[in-house]
Amino acid sequence: xxxxxxxxxxxxxxxxxxxxxxxxxxxxxxxxxxxxxxxxxxxxxxxxxxxxxxxxxxxxxxxxxxxxxxxxxxxxxxxxxxxxxxxxxxxxxxxxxxxxxxxxxxxxxxxxxxxxxxxxxxxxxxxxxxxxxxxxxxxxxxxxxxxxxxxxxxxxxxxxxxxxxxxxxxxxxxxxxxxxxxxxxxxxxxxxxxxxxxxxxxxxxxxxxxxxxxxxxxxxxx
Amino acid sequence: xxxxxxxxxxxxxxxxxxxxxxxxxxxxxxxxxxxxxxxxxxxxxxxxxxxxxxxxxxxxxxxxxxxxxxxxxxxxxxxxxxxxxxxxxxxxxxxxxxxxxxxxxxxxxxxxxxxxxxxxxxxxxxxxxxxxxxxxxxxxxxxxxxxxxxxxxxxxxxxxxxxxxxxxxxxxxxxxxxxxxxxxxxxxxxxxxxxxxxxxxxxxxxxxxxxxxxxxxxxxxxxxxxxxxxxxxxxxxxxxxxxxxxxxxxxxxxxxxxxxxxxxxxxxxxxxxxxxxxxxxxxxxxxxxxxxxxxxxxxxxxxxxxxxxxxxxxxxxxxxxxxxxxxxxxxxxxxxxxxxxxxxxxxxxxxxxxxxxxxxxxxxxxxxxxxxxxxxxxxxxxxxxxxxxxxxxxxxxxxxxxxxxxxxxxx
Numbered sequence: 350x351x352x353x354x355x356x357x358x359x360x361x362x363x364x365x366x367x368x369x370x371x372x373x374x375x376x377x378x379x380x381x382x383x384x385x386x387x388x389x390x391x392x393x394x395x396x397x398x399x400x401x402x403x404x405x406x407x408x409x410x411x412x413x414x415x416x417x418x419x420x421x422x423x424x425x426x427x428x429x430x431x432x433x434x435x436x437x438x439x440x441x442x443x444x445x446x447x448x449x450x451x452x453x454x455x456x457x458x459x460x461x462x463x464x465x466x467x468x469x470x471x472x473x474x475x476x477x478x479x480x481x482x483x484x485x486x487x488x489x490x491x492x493x494x495x496x497x498x499x500x501x502x503x504x505x506x507x508x509x510x511x512x513x514x515x516x517x518x519x520x521x522x523x524x525x526x527x528x529x530x531x532x533x534x535x536x537x538x539x540x541x542x543x544x545x546x547x548x549x550x551x552x553x554x555x556x557x558x559x560x561x562x563x564x565x566x567x568x569x570x571x
Numbered sequence: 572x573x574x575x576x577x578x579x580x581x582x583x584x585x586x587x588x589x590x591x592x593x594x595x596x597x598x599x600x601x602x603x604x605x606x607x608x609x610x611x612x613x614x615x616x617x618x619x620x621x622x623x624x625x626x627x628x629x630x631x632x633x634x635x636x637x638x639x640x641x642x643x644x645x646x647x648x649x650x651x652x653x654x655x656x657x658x659x660x661x662x663x664x665x666x667x668x669x670x671x672x673x674x675x676x677x678x679x680x681x682x683x684x685x686x687x688x689x690x691x692x693x694x695x696x697x698x699x700x701x702x703x704x705x706x707x708x709x710x711x712x713x714x715x716x717x718x719x720x721x722x723x724x725x726x727x728x729x730x731x732x733x734x735x736x737x738x739x740x741x742x743x744x745x746x747x748x749x750x751x752x753x754x755x756x757x758x759x760x761x762x763x764x765x766x767x768x769x770x771x772x773x774x775x776x777x778x779x780x781x782x783x784x785x786x787x788x789x790x791x792x793x794x795x796x797x798x799x800x801x802x803x804x805x806x807x808x809x810x811x812x813x814x815x816x817x818x819x820x821x822x823x824x825x826x827x828x829x830x831x832x833x834x835x836x837x838x839x840x841x842x843x844x845x846x847x848x849x850x851x852x853x854x855x856x857x858x859x860x861x862x863x864x865x866x867x868x869x870x871x872x873x874x875x876x877x878x879x880x881x882x883x884x885x886x887x888x889x890x891x892x893x894x895x896x897x898x899x900x901x902x903x904x905x906x907x908x909x910x911x912x913x914x915x916x917x918x919x920x921x922x923x924x925x926x927x928x929x930x931x932x933x934x935x936x937x938x939x940x941x942x943x944x945x946x947x948x949x950x951x952x953x954x955x956x957x958x959x960x961x962x963x964x965x966x967x968x969x970x971x972x973x974x975x976x977x978x979x980x981x982x
Binding site for chain 1 (some may be wrong): 604606611651784822866867907909926950965
């Protein structure tokens with residue numbers, strides 16, 4: 350059941366990520382903004398045990414961040430500019446756990462651990478395998494297609510991260526409290542979605558006022 | 572019904588695959604946790620398909636199970652009972668894809684305690700695996716690059732746990748017949764010989780381990796030995812095994828292992844006491860292994876040197892120890908994301924003993940070459956296809972070529 354929900358959520362998101370600009374509201378000079386909070390009712394937590402010198406350390410992290418994005422994309426006079434992201438490998442964890450980028454963006458994968466890592470993804474949106482590389486080294490990948498990219502380490506099975514690639518600029522990753530802010534939005538009525546770990550998804554309509562800020566909160570349940 | 576179990580296992584695996592490419596994003600990305608992360612559960616399902624090897628028995632680890640036609644369900648759980656106390660269990664069920672009986676066994680079932688908060692020193696007691704070799708430390712379906720086992724961990728030799736040779740000629744008469752050697756002392760025929768190491772064995776015992784960033788050391792004391800674990804034999808003797816693993820540079824792992832203990836059924840003790848020599852049947856083994864990886868390459872090598880002493884009963888006396896050396900080397904190269912090529916070359920050589928016709932190898936040397944491809948459809952689903960060639964230094968069923976495929980699903 351959970352898999353079905355997850356698959357459905359992902360399918361919907363994939364469609365949304367690739368959405369072409371709608372015939373919606375006309376662009377105006379006065380743009381608005383959207384802010385709010387995404388509350389995850391039962392956040393996932395992950396823990397793993399790792400060797401730190403002669404000590405055995407259990408690292409536990411609770412995943413509280415989500416991604417908020419526009420489903421029907423506002424007409425945007427600005428070109429979608431590629432970004433530069435970094436996904437560190439530290440303490441046998443990808444940091445940050447979630448990245449959201451525009452198409453054409455480049456992500457660096459520096460290894461800040463003392464052991465080998467082997468970053469790879471078999472996702473449809475981007476298949477890559479960086480091979481094994483040591484501490485202090487970094488490799489880069491260009492994400493040229495919109496979609497969800499699940500990133501793993503071939504050596505440490507507990508390591509995983511999400512990279513969400515959008516064909517537009519109207520998205521953001523929430524902070525640890527779930528708060529978010531998306532700016533420079535042409536006024537109009539849109540559908541906006543909050544996405545969490547590929548297992549929870551909620552879409553709501555919102556009207557962005559010209560020169561103002563709209564509020565939109567989400568409560569995500571797995 | 573083995574057939575229906577097989578169908579269920581495959582249905583489960585296929586179901587995960589057929590969940591479609593979208594679910595590739597959302598299959599469990601790591602072992603599943605419960606109880607706020609205190610309980611971790613993981614598992615794997617593998618099914619291997621091949622033509623029958625029911626004549627040459629090159630790939631049988633015992634008389635019943637062909638490793639190239641094996642279905643395996645594995646589940647592991649670890650429950651953190653406190654900051655330094657963990658209970659662990661690793662259970663497997665195995666059968667053959669062609670049907671036949673299944674066996675269910677725990678690979679481990681233990682309580683592990685770390686007495687000191689600032690140290691990795693740990694003691695585990697319960698059902699444990701011996702601290703020996705590199706291959707045994709890996710999870711078969713997931714970490715085995717190919718389908719077959721290294722020879723030292725699977726190939727059945729002429730040595731049995733429940734029967735003893737009365738003379739050196741007895742041993743030589745069973746040369747190249749490890750799948751069902753027959754001896755005059757102890758149990759009758761129809762039982763397979765022992766590999767140098769039983770890769771799936773477990774025994775009751777205790778392990779003590781400590782780790783640092785560049786080294787780990789483990790010592791285990793178990794009831795039952797490397798070749799004849801307490802789980803699959805009446806081996807009531809104790810065995811001490813130890814392994815030191817060094818990581819002197821990133822990507823380089825060097826291992827040294829040692830073992831000494833019993834390999835014979837305790838029910839043979841009264842007969843052993845009547846031998847003309849007072850040597851107890853003992854096995855001694857030394858293992859050396861190395862792994863180096865860089866970029867898209869992974870290279871592994873493992874050597875096992877085994878020596879078994881026997882009591883002598885009748886002339887021509889079996890005075891020489893039965894020695895064997897297994898060498899395996901394997902390499903993997905990732906061709907593209909999700910696709911790799913791998914190959915393993917192995918050789919198992921046996922020492923000579925003096926029979927009435929002069930010195931001869933106590934078993935027939937074996938060489939194996941296995942090469943193939945592995946492709947991950949999605950991260951949790953791996954398909955392997957291999958070609959394997961085996962050659963035995965004997966006129967009795969000297970060679971075997973076969974192709975095999977395996978599906979591995981982990982969760």
